[in-house]
Amino acid sequence: MSAALDAFSSWSRLLGQPAGRSLLSSLTISVIEEAAQALADDPHYPENDVVRAALSLVNDSRPAALADVYRHQLSCVAREARWRLGSIASERVIDVLGSQWLEEVRDRPVLTIMPMQMCTSDAIRVVSECFPGRQVIFFGEGVDASHYPWIEPAPLFASQGMQGVKQIMDVLAHGGVFCTYPDFVYRGRGALPYAMFGRPRSMASAMLSIAMKTRAVLLPAQCRLTVDQISIEVDEPLAIDAGVKGAEGLRFLTDAVGGILEQQISANPSAWLLLNSLVAASPQMAQSK
Known part of the structure; x- marks a missing residue:
């Protein structure tokens, strides 16, 4: 289509x-x-x-x-x-479901697995509040903290390119948290193919490589919101075993993360902001090969 x-x-x-x-x-x-x-x-x-x-x-x-x-x-x-417009900054996340899983990963580096269900300002606030006192680093294509001056304290965004990879690795090496949307990878970025609901799709290879090298715990989470409130549901984390490595390890992680995303989207398909990309062409999205 x-x-x-x-x-x-x-x-x-x-x-x-x-x-x-x-x-x-x-x-x-x-x-x-x-x-x-x-x-x-x-x-x-x-x-x-x-x-x-x-x-x-x-x-x-x-x-x-x-x-x-x-x-x-x-x-x-x-x-x-x-x-x-500054009219939401004082709002707090009113509910966290599955908070026991946050406690389980308290001393582990974490890669959040969240489908794109909210705009970036909400994502920054929600993830930051789930991990108080821990360093959280975000990655978004072509954006940095200067794009979100209304958020305080200023969020940490990874730089573009290899410098950003080093920043993310450093945060995770010190037990921090990495947050990016895994359900979309821009054209020109390294990508690995997988199937989502029977349709070919791509996932960022750098994200998976970082997770594999740092043994970051994969922590599924998704949001539910109205214009007046927002909550987050955290699910059971997935640890990356030492035997997950190399090309086979990346293939395993691609399928594992893809499976998590399918489960999350199936549970609340109307909340997935990339829903149309399943059937309509997206010129910005990397193509599966």
Whole structure:
């Protein structure tokens, strides 16, 4: 399927404009619900066919509702707008499910495994609050702490290229936490192929190589949110055995992380912000080989 209309990207672009931020930040739960349902009910809205096809790939017997997808996306951008206007900075994560798993990895280097279910400001806050007193390093394509001046204290972002790899390795060597989205790798980056819901996809080889070299614990986590609140659910960690190494080790980790992502997305498909990429072309995404 060719590239198609992407409402989430359109709404995200509004964040770059003062009027757009003001509009998005004013959205309430009821307004978001009405807008999401209106989009889902519109027989002429072209993205609906793309979303339906993607939801059917995740669960063809009982796909999630279209309105749930748009509701989550609107909630995410509304929260990001509030972040940028300074009206969300004091909010705390109201609930952490599976906190016993955080205790289990307290003395271990950690690589979080989270599908892209929230905008970056929320991801920074949630992960930072899950690991108080520990150094957390983030990686995002072409971004650094200067892109998030509304977050205090300033988050640590890895640099691009090999310098960033060294930064991440150093943080993990000292028992820290590495957070990046594993469900999308940009074209031009080293990538390993795997299958997601029967469709070819790629995963960042550098991320997996770092995990293998540092023996970082893989910690699955996912969020649930509305425009007014957010929570995080942590699942059982996966340790990387000493026998996981070389090309076979990378293949094993690719399949393991891919399996975790499938389970997480299946549990809440409407919350995955990359849902359309299952069926619509994404020119920025690395292609499987």
